[in-house]
Each structure stands twice: as C-alpha cells, then as structure tokens.
Amino acid sequence: GAGVSQSPSNKVTEKGKDVELRCDPISGHTALYWYRQSLGQGLEFLIYFQGNSAPDKSGLPSDRFSAERTGGSVSTLTIQRTQQEDSAVYLCASSPYSPEAFFGQGTRLTVV
Amino acid sequence: SQQGEEDPQALSIQEGENATMNCSYKTSINNLQWYRQNSGRGLVHLILIRSNEREKHSGRLRVTLDTSKKSSSLLITASRAADTASYFCATDEEGNTPLVFGKGTRLSVIA
Numbered sequence: 307g308a309g310v311s312q313s314p315s316n317k318v319t320e321k322g323k324d325v326e327l328r329c330d331p332i333s334g335h336t337a338l339y340w341y342r343q344s345l346g347q348g349l350e351f352l353i354y355f356q357g358n359s360a361p362d363k364s365g366l367p368s369d370r371f372s373a374e375r376t377g378g379s380v381s382t383l384t385i386q387r388t389q390q391e392d393s394a395v396y397l398c399a400s401s402p403y404s405p406e407a408f409f410g411q412g413t414r415l416t417v418v
Numbered sequence: 419s420q421q422g423e424e425d426p427q428a429l430s431i432q433e434g435e436n437a438t439m440n441c442s443y444k445t446s447i448n449n450l451q452w453y454r455q456n457s458g459r460g461l462v463h464l465i466l467i468r469s470n471e472r473e474k475h476s477g478r479l480r481v482t483l484d485t486s487k488k489s490s491s492l493l494i495t496a497s498r499a500a501d502t503a504s505y506f507c508a509t510d511e512e513g514n515t516p517l518v519f520g521k522g523t524r525l526s527v528i529a
Contacts, residue, residue, distance in 0.1 A: 310460075339516060348506065348521035349461075354512050365516075397460065399517075405449045405510050407517055409460040 309393045310410035312398050318416045319388055327383045327413045331400030338375055339407060342381050343368075349397065355381065388417045423520055424507055430526040434520040438440070441507030442487075445468050449481040450483055452492045455504045464492075464505075499529040 311330040351365035399407040
C-alpha cells in the first residue's frame with residue numbers, strides 16, 4: 307500500500323552496457339510516466355502509459371530507449387548501449403484517473 | 419519536451435518573507451499543477467488549479483492562473499527554512515496527454 311517504488315535506487319554501469327530500471331506504481335493507478343532529470347535541470351518527459359491506450363513515446367531521446375508496462379502495473383525502462391550522456395536521475399510517477407502524479411524516489415544512473 | 423518556464427531560476431529570501439515564483443506555458447491547458455522537490459529526488463504534489471479557475475489557496479500556498487497570459491504564480495507566505503526546495507509547474511492538455519514540467523525555481527529560505 308506504499309507509494310511508487312523504483313529500483314535500484316542507484317546504478318553504476320559501464321559505457322556500452324544495457325540497463326533496466328524498474329517502477330512499481332501505486333495499485334490501481336492507470337497512468338504511468340517516466341521522466342529523466344539531469345543534475346540541476348528540469349524534468350524531461352520520456353514516455354507515458356495510460357490504461358490500455360498505446361503509450362506516448364514521443365519523449366524517448368533515441369531508439370536505445372524503450373519501456374514496457376506489463377499487465378497495466380509494473381514498468382521497466384530499458385536503455386541499451388548506455389552512453390555517458392545517459393547519466394541522470396530517472397523518475398517514475400503514477401496517477402489515478404486525475405492529473406495529480408505520485409512520484410517514486412528515482413534511480414540515479416551513472417555511466418562510467 | 420518542456421512546456422513551462424519558471425522564473426526566477428533561483429530565489430533566496432529570509433525566513434518569514436513571502437516567496438513568489440512564476441510559470442509561463444505555451445499551449446492551451448486543462449490543468450496546471452505545482453510540485454516541490456527536495457534533494458533532486460521524488461516530487462511531491464502541492465496544488466492543482468483547473469483552467470477555469472483563477473485562484474486557489476492551500477495553507478500558506480496561493481496559486482493564480484491567467485490563461486490569457488498563459489501564466490501562473492505560486493506564492494508561499496511566511497516562508498520557513500523547511501520550504502527550501504525546487505518548485506516546478508506542470509501542465510496537461512485536453513485529452514489523453516502526459517504531464518509536462520517546467521525547469522523549476524530553486525528556493526532558498528535563510529533562517
């Protein structure tokens with residue numbers, strides 16, 4: 307019954323490796339968002355899932371980025387062949403059928 | 419993509435003073451929200467104002483919305499050191515659209 311859960315909280319990976327970031331939304335929330343935030347910057351929209359509708363992928367920066375949401379619940383954001391510019395905090399949020407979004411604590415990704 | 423632009427980018431005030439942050443956006447919106455972020459991690463929802471509303475209050479927070487100017491302001495009255503954080507506005511449009519955030523205002527309240 308807790309809030310949005312993201313794992314891992316921190317991830318260090320070598321350039322060129324693939325990473326998977328996980329988001330467990332609040333049960334019953336139909337909408338799920340992924341955002342990226344570089345140090346001291348705003349939130350960059352990546353992808354949006356709403357119910358059974360096709361996801362809005364318009365914010366994904368390249369084809370190395372993809373996301374799935376299985377069974378309308380857990381979501382995984384995958385980054386293939388990571389680059390140093392992918393280093394950021396990746397934030398997930400979920401929302402009931404209302405505009406208010408509930409955020410997880412994020413995954414800090416460092417690509418070395 | 420980022421829709422909102424907050425200003426100022428950074429604001430430093432003394433405890434007890436009022437803090438005002440502004441947000442401008444580009445398209446027609448359905449709702450505008452303000453969020454707070456401590457230490458670069460998860461955001462917390464503060465207040466929502468609908469496009470047909472002009473002003474809303476919640477505790478020490480007051481939000482105004484001017485759809486003709488595509489702008490909103492967040493006023494925090496009688497600020498406290500604990501209000502130190504980054505504040506973001508977020509908008510959504512009619513239909514099934516995602517929340518889009520601005521770049522944020524970093525507020526420092528000095529005790």
